[in-house]
Amino acid sequence: MAAPLTPALAALFAGLPAAPPSLAPWLRAAALAAGHVAAGTNVPAVVAALGAVPPARAAAAYELALVQTVVFAGFPRVLHAAAAVEQAGLADGRGGVEATGAARSGVVDADAAATTGAAVFNAVYGSAGERVRSRIAGFSPALERWVVEFGYGTVLSGADVEPGGDSGSGGGSGGGSRRPSPPLPVVTLRERELCAVAALAGAHASPVLVGHLRGARRAGATAAEVAAIVALTERVWGADVAAEANAALYAVDRARYLL
Numbered sequence: 001m002a003a004p005l006t007p008a009l010a011a012l013f014a015g016l017p018a019a020p021p022s023l024a025p026w027l028r029a030a031a032l033a034a035g036h037v038a039a040g041t042n043v044p045a046v047v048a049a050l051g052a053v054p055p056a057r058a059a060a061a062y063e064l065a066l067v068q069t070v071v072f073a074g075f076p077r078v079l080h081a082a083a084a085v086e087q088a089g090l091a092d093g094r095g096g097v098e099a100t101g102a103a104r105s106g107v108v109d110a111d112a113a114a115t116t117g118a119a120v121f122n123a124v125y126g127s128a129g130e131r132v133r134s135r136i137a138g139f140s141p142a143l144e145r146w147v148v149e150f151g152y153g154t155v156l157s158g159a160d161v162e163p164g165g166d167s168g169s170g171g172g173s174g175g176g177s178r179r180p181s182p183p184l185p186v187v188t189l190r191e192r193e194l195c196a197v198a199a200l201a202g203a204h205a206s207p208v209l210v211g212h213l214r215g216a217r218r219a220g221a222t223a224a225e226v227a228a229i230v231a232l233t234e235r236v237w238g239a240d241v242a243a244e245a246n247a248a249l250y251a252v253d254r255a256r257y258l259l
Contacts, residue, residue, distance in 0.1 A: 008052035016235065019228035026057035027191055031198035031229050033065035035236040036081070038073040038199040042236075043084045050090050060187050062091070064195040071151045072199040110149060117153025123189060124152075124215035132211070156192055190219040197229050201245040202237035209245065213252045223253060 005013065009025045012032070019028055033049035036042050046065065053061040066085065070078045085091050122129035137144035193216035200209045216226050230249045234242035 006052070006054065012049060012052045017228070017231045019231075020222065020224040022222060023194075023225045023228050024057075026053045026061055027064075027194065028228065028232075029053050030057075030061035030064040030191075031195045032232050032236070033061065034069050034195040035198040035201060035232055037065055037069045037077055039202055039236050040073070040077040040080065043081050045236075046081045047084055047088045047090065050085055051088065058090070060191070063187055064191060068155050068192060068195065069199050071155050072196060072203065113149040113153035114145075115153070116157045117148035117151070120152040120157050120189070121148055123218065124156075124193065125211060126214070126218055156189075156196075188219070190216065190221050193219045194221055194225065194229050197226065198232055198236075201230060201233040202241045204241075204244070206244070206248050209248050210252055213249060217252075217256075 005025055009029060012029055013019075013025070019025075029049045029052050033046045036045040036049065050058070050061055050065060062085070066078055066082050082091070118129075121133065125132050133144055133148065136147055193212055196212045197209070197216055200212055203209065213226060213230075216229075217223070227249060230242075230245050233245045
């Protein structure tokens with residue numbers, strides 16, 4: 001049975017369709033914030049959504065709504081929203097989340113980022129991963145490298161995805177002089193993909209949205225959880241955009257049941 005909502009979360013979700021109990025309210029709030037960051041039209045709504053997240057999940061929500069949304073919405077909208085969040089007094093101590101990406105360990109290593117990025121990319125795209133990467137490389141080899149190394153190997157490298165070896169250590173290799181990592185919240189690939197869906201739902205980029213709708217399911221999200229995230233689209237972008245996002249969701253769900 002789901003825990004009762006805090007008054008702040010209850011107010012935030014008022015008027016939205018019911019969500020499955022398995023979708024944690026803090027994650028739903030982070031996804032709503034990610035959508036507003038990506039839309040770029042209602043920065044106070046970003047502040048309201050992140051302000052409703054309980055302190056224990058604040059760092060993870062900040063990561064999902066702001067830091068990773070750079071990949072989907074670009075730096076200007078993320079920086080604009082981050083400034084508003086800071087001015088509201090919500091940013092202190094929220095910038096660090098456990099992850100396996102090379103840059104998160106304090107070491108920017110292109111090889112490590114490429115290895116981790118390939119693992120995360122394949123976790124999202126499954127058997128289509130190599131084909132999708134080849135297509136992107138056909139556009140531009142530099143773009144494919146940036147997508148894999150920065151987008152997936154540094155930003156989206158959730159702590160439950162490892163290129164090999166033990167998972168969840170968050171440490172990586174090398175450097176006896178490195179100080180021990182502080183205890184930080186873990187952000188899983190499932191959580192990342194659900195918030196990616198929220199950020200992409202109004203981007204008018206259906207092929208990319210479809211890829212992450214499928215990626216969320218591959219990462220362990222249920223159909224009901226994904227649908228609940230897509231249901232946030234109307235509040236953020238309006239009914240016409242929500243219809244487009246729902247059409248993408250329908251196509252993905254239908255394809256799963258075709259023989």
